[in-house]
Amino acid sequence: MSETIFEICDLVKQFPALTAVDHVSTTIKRGEVVFVVGPSGSGKSTFLRCLNMLEQPTAGQILFKGKDVTKHEISLNSFRQQVGMVFQHFNLFPHLTIHKNITLAPVRTHRLSAKEASEKADALLKRIGLYDKRDAYPAQLSGGQKQRIAIIRALAMNPDVLLFDEPTSALDPEMVGEVLSLMKELAQEGMTMVVVTHEIGFAAEVANRVIFMDQGKIVVSGTPDEVIKNSEHPRVRDFFSKVL
Amino acid sequence: MRRLLFLMAALVLCFCGCREDVQQQKKLVMATNATFPPYEYVDKGRIDGIDAEIVRRIAMRLGYDLEIEDMAFDAVIAAVQTGKAQVAASGITVTEDRKQKVFFTDSYVIAAQVMIVLKNSPIKSAADLKGKRIGVQRGTTGESYVKDNIQEPERFQNGPEAVTALANGKLDVVVIDGEPAEAYVAKNPNLKILPEPLVQEEYAFAIGKNNKALLDKFNAELRKMKESGELAAIINSYRKTRLIVVFPANSGTEKLYTQSVLEQIAERLKFKIEFQDGNLENVTAALNVTRKQLIVPMIPLTAEEENLFPNVGKFTAAEYVVVVPEKSPILKFSDLNGKKVGTRKGSFAEHYLEKHVYPPQTFPDAATSIAALSAGNLDAVVIDKNTALNLLKNNKNLKIMPGTFARETYVFAAGKENPDVLKEFLASIKLLQSSGELNAMLEKAGEAHKTPRQTVAPVQENAPAMTDTFWGSIKFSFYNNFIKDQRYTYLVQGFFVTLQITVLSVLMGIVIGFLVAVVRSTADITGKLKLLDGLCRIYLTVIRGTPVVVQLLIIYFVIFGSVDVNKVLVAVIAFGINSGAYVAEIIRGGIMSIDKGQMEAGRSLGLSYGQTMREIILPQAFKNVLPALGNEFIVLLKETSVAGYIALQDLTRGGDIIRSQTYDAFFPLIAVALIYLVVVMFLSWLLGRLEKRLKRNE
Numbered sequence A: 001m002s003e004t005i006f007e008i009c010d011l012v013k014q015f016p017a018l019t020a021v022d023h024v025s026t027t028i029k030r031g032e033v034v035f036v037v038g039p040s041g042s043g044k045s046t047f048l049r050c051l052n053m054l055e056q057p058t059a060g061q062i063l064f065k066g067k068d069v070t071k072h073e074i075s076l077n078s079f080r081q082q083v084g085m086v087f088q089h090f091n092l093f094p095h096l097t098i099h100k101n102i103t104l105a106p107v108r109t110h111r112l113s114a115k116e117a118s119e120k121a122d123a124l125l126k127r128i129g130l131y132d133k134r135d136a137y138p139a140q141l142s143g144g145q146k147q148r149i150a151i152i153r154a155l156a157m158n159p160d161v162l163l164f165d166e167p168t169s170a171l172d173p174e175m176v177g178e179v180l181s182l183m184k185e186l187a188q189e190g191m192t193m194v195v196v197t198h199e200i201g202f203a204a205e206v207a208n209r210v211i212f213m214d215q216g217k218i219v220v221s222g223t224p225d226e227v228i229k230n231s232e233h234p235r236v237r238d239f240f241s242k243v244l
Numbered sequence B: 001m002r003r004l005l006f007l008m009a010a011l012v013l014c015f016c017g018c019r020e021d022v023q024q025q026k027k028l029v030m031a032t033n034a035t036f037p038p039y040e041y042v043d044k045g046r047i048d049g050i051d052a053e054i055v056r057r058i059a060m061r062l063g064y065d066l067e068i069e070d071m072a073f074d075a076v077i078a079a080v081q082t083g084k085a086q087v088a089a090s091g092i093t094v095t096e097d098r099k100q101k102v103f104f105t106d107s108y109v110i111a112a113q114v115m116i117v118l119k120n121s122p123i124k125s126a127a128d129l130k131g132k133r134i135g136v137q138r139g140t141t142g143e144s145y146v147k148d149n150i151q152e153p154e155r156f157q158n159g160p161e162a163v164t165a166l167a168n169g170k171l172d173v174v175v176i177d178g179e180p181a182e183a184y185v186a187k188n189p190n191l192k193i194l195p196e197p198l199v200q201e202e203y204a205f206a207i208g209k210n211n212k213a214l215l216d217k218f219n220a221e222l223r224k225m226k227e228s229g230e231l232a233a234i235i236n237s238y239r240k241t242r243l244i245v246v247f248p249a250n251s252g253t254e255k256l257y258t259q260s261v262l263e264q265i266a267e268r269l270k271f272k273i274e275f276q277d278g279n280l281e282n283v284t285a286a287l288n289v290t291r292k293q294l295i296v297p298m299i300p301l302t303a304e305e306e307n308l309f310p311n312v313g314k315f316t317a318a319e320y321v322v323v324v325p326e327k328s329p330i331l332k333f334s335d336l337n338g339k340k341v342g343t344r345k346g347s348f349a350e351h352y353l354e355k356h357v358y359p360p361q362t363f364p365d366a367a368t369s370i371a372a373l374s375a376g377n378l379d380a381v382v383i384d385k386n387t388a389l390n391l392l393k394n395n396k397n398l399k400i401m402p403g404t405f406a407r408e409t410y411v412f413a414a415g416k417e418n419p420d421v422l423k424e425f426l427a428s429i430k431l432l433q434s435s436g437e438l439n440a441m442l443e444k445a446g447e448a449h450k451t452p453r454q455t456v457a458p459v460q461e462n463a464p465a466m467t468d469t470f471w472g473s474i475k476f477s478f479y480n481n482f483i484k485d486q487r488y489t490y491l492v493q494g495f496f497v498t499l500q501i502t503v504l505s506v507l508m509g510i511v512i513g514f515l516v517a518v519v520r521s522t523a524d525i526t527g528k529l530k531l532l533d534g535l536c537r538i539y540l541t542v543i544r545g546t547p548v549v550v551q552l553l554i555i556y557f558v559i560f561g562s563v564d565v566n567k568v569l570v571a572v573i574a575f576g577i578n579s580g581a582y583v584a585e586i587i588r589g590g591i592m593s594i595d596k597g598q599m600e601a602g603r604s605l606g607l608s609y610g611q612t613m614r615e616i617i618l619p620q621a622f623k624n625v626l627p628a629l630g631n632e633f634i635v636l637l638k639e640t641s642v643a644g645y646i647a648l649q650d651l652t653r654g655g656d657i658i659r660s661q662t663y664d665a666f667f668p669l670i671a672v673a674l675i676y677l678v679v680v681m682f683l684s685w686l687l688g689r690l691e692k693r694l695k696r697n698e
């Protein structure tokens, strides 16, 4: 079996009013494509954001390649360099050109030299067919283009894993396809991915494993077939019968 | 042992040597408010006056380098108290209150507080003051006397401002020191000084309570100056009665001659002479003075016009007669027309003939002209009567025509209240005449006129004549406020000071503002830096909760109270710290307005908090707040106008100085306002362009 990227043990995240993530434990291996689904407010985003410590967990452990990143002695910055994140609202830097958006972090964190970063950015831009937007600013791009740039911005860091939080929810329907097909490509290339999404069909097509969350807990976890089509759990059935 | 002794001796020597050096370079700062002639006033950009002169001499003798600081009068005592200045010399009256705060030297003068009123004022004496609008100069004896004995006065920053308010009908009376009062009134035809002074007082220099040594030194020097008569001489030299000569604006060739005559008389009789261009109105205006002023109107006056003056004295320096041969066909003065007439070169007669008959032939002296007449080369000679009588004693072929051809007469006028000065003056001139001195002066003036005395004659700029028409008076006022004595330079220099303060404070404000904003928002976002955040909050509360003037004064008098620092630096620090508080909140607002996804995106890419702040948040925040920042700088530019409170000569203060010299509010204030306006408009335009350029990226 391949290397373990994340090992999550009894992860708890409490907000003053409620417990958003409630004793979650799971393991994510290199090359796995894990989809996290569940009703709104079930704690999917919070769980995902804990994975790169954008939320400070209340309790539990997150082992990243064997090291507990919830401990203070760990360098969060170098950990995060290995964990890319794609946001629902893209969060591109509006004051920087597309090219600069991509190269800023690799250069500033010394993962790549300026030249390497630039070449890598150009290669990635060519790959997704947006090389002509190299010197444009984010405001000049469509939503789908922006999200694809956000994805290659994360990729430019050469991360071990990519986290996606509802990457297509903010897009007009006609732009969803281009983003999903890029994600699919990445999945097929063996990229480790954790994806929070409401695109159940896409999950069924691409996922190695689907996690269903409700009220902060993992209700079921298994292959798409097991979770989406044949779960015995009434809540799970109920959810999928509504969304499918 | 010997070596040790030697070493010690060397050390001691060195020590003494060092001390000596420090002593010699020591600076003595004198605080004054230079709007108080004759004690202190700005003359050609330099502070002069009785106080300045006395202190200058004492400082020189005590081995100090004197530096004179001009500031508001109510700041001069504070200046010595805080050590900003070592001595305050500003016509300061000795009072019990002030004695609590500072040491006073022995008094060097006894002065009076007088009342200035409009000419037609119903106020006749101190008894009428009750219930009137009384103006005083802030911090003066006049202020405390009126407050303690009459009622609350209206306080003004300086004398000229109070007088301007009076002239504009905003006050009924101004209570102020006697001597500057005369100077103020001399320039304003509608004002007069009441004959009875309100109160008498003593002037002395103020020295800090911690500086008894300096006080003793000052007193010792003052005593010496009193004993030697030097003190009286200095005061007299500044207080000389003024002889104001008013020429018509288009005076002819006789002007230099007349100037020379009067200059000699003034010098001989110890008057201070001033030449003015103007018309009859100026003469009457100049007369509105109670003491120590005589006017010589060189304007031809009709008998009626002479009646306008309360006290007029005429003095004929010389009478000119016509000398002709015994059997001359010239029988009356009108026959001289077209004849060959001779006279002494440069004499009054030459100018007179030129003007009233036709150009005469001139001779180096009277005797030569008489010789030429005897030889038949001339038809007549015009010379003064005494000389003629002398020369004709031995010449039976010539005669003096009956009657006086021309009189060299000077009209002197004095104000209603000082007939004595006029009488004394005329008596003195008569003495000069009978001793023959006056004749010598007339001759010398003629001589001098032959070689133009450009260097001695005061340079008369081309003043537009004061006219009664609207445009004429506007033109005159403009000339008077800006061109005359190059007054515009006050605005130019002030403008550069304002610019300097603004630019430097803006830079300082940005630095402080950025730092504070980053600390504050870091505390907000991450919950760290609590202590620094607390300090920043205190800074913001204090700075935004107090007026900038008060901050400026605190920084100048309290924080830098006993240190000698450049005042521009003080202003930059004060305005920089002040502006920093506003900039901080503006930038913090900008930071908070940036979507928090930007910070998360940066951090999720592995950038540190600082890197994300610098590379991602601040550039966007800055762009967002640019209009607000620009506005803050425009506000700051205008706020620096209070720099005058610490006696910095900025643009506003430059206008004030002009006002204090011309007693005219309109042009200086409008000019100052216009300059600010133009700069602000320019800045707004610049800002608009900058914004547009930044927007292009989006």
Ligand SMILES: Nc1ncnc2c1ncn2[C@@H]1O[C@H](COP(=O)(O)OP(=O)(O)OP(=O)(O)O)[C@@H](O)[C@H]1O
Pocket (backbone or CB within 6 Å): A015, A016, A018, A020, A039, A040, A041, A042, A043, A044, A045, A046, A047
């Ligand atoms: N910063 C926060 N402070 C307090 N409560 C929060 C915070 N973030 C999320 N929550 C709450 O935690 C719960 C889980 O939220 P989360 O965003 O993880 O849900 P989700 O499954 O992603 O829902 P959705 O599908 O709508 O995105 C919700 O009830 C939400 O209101």
Ligand SMILES: [Mg+2]
Pocket (backbone or CB within 6 Å): A044, A045, A046, A166
């Ligand atoms: Mg969510």
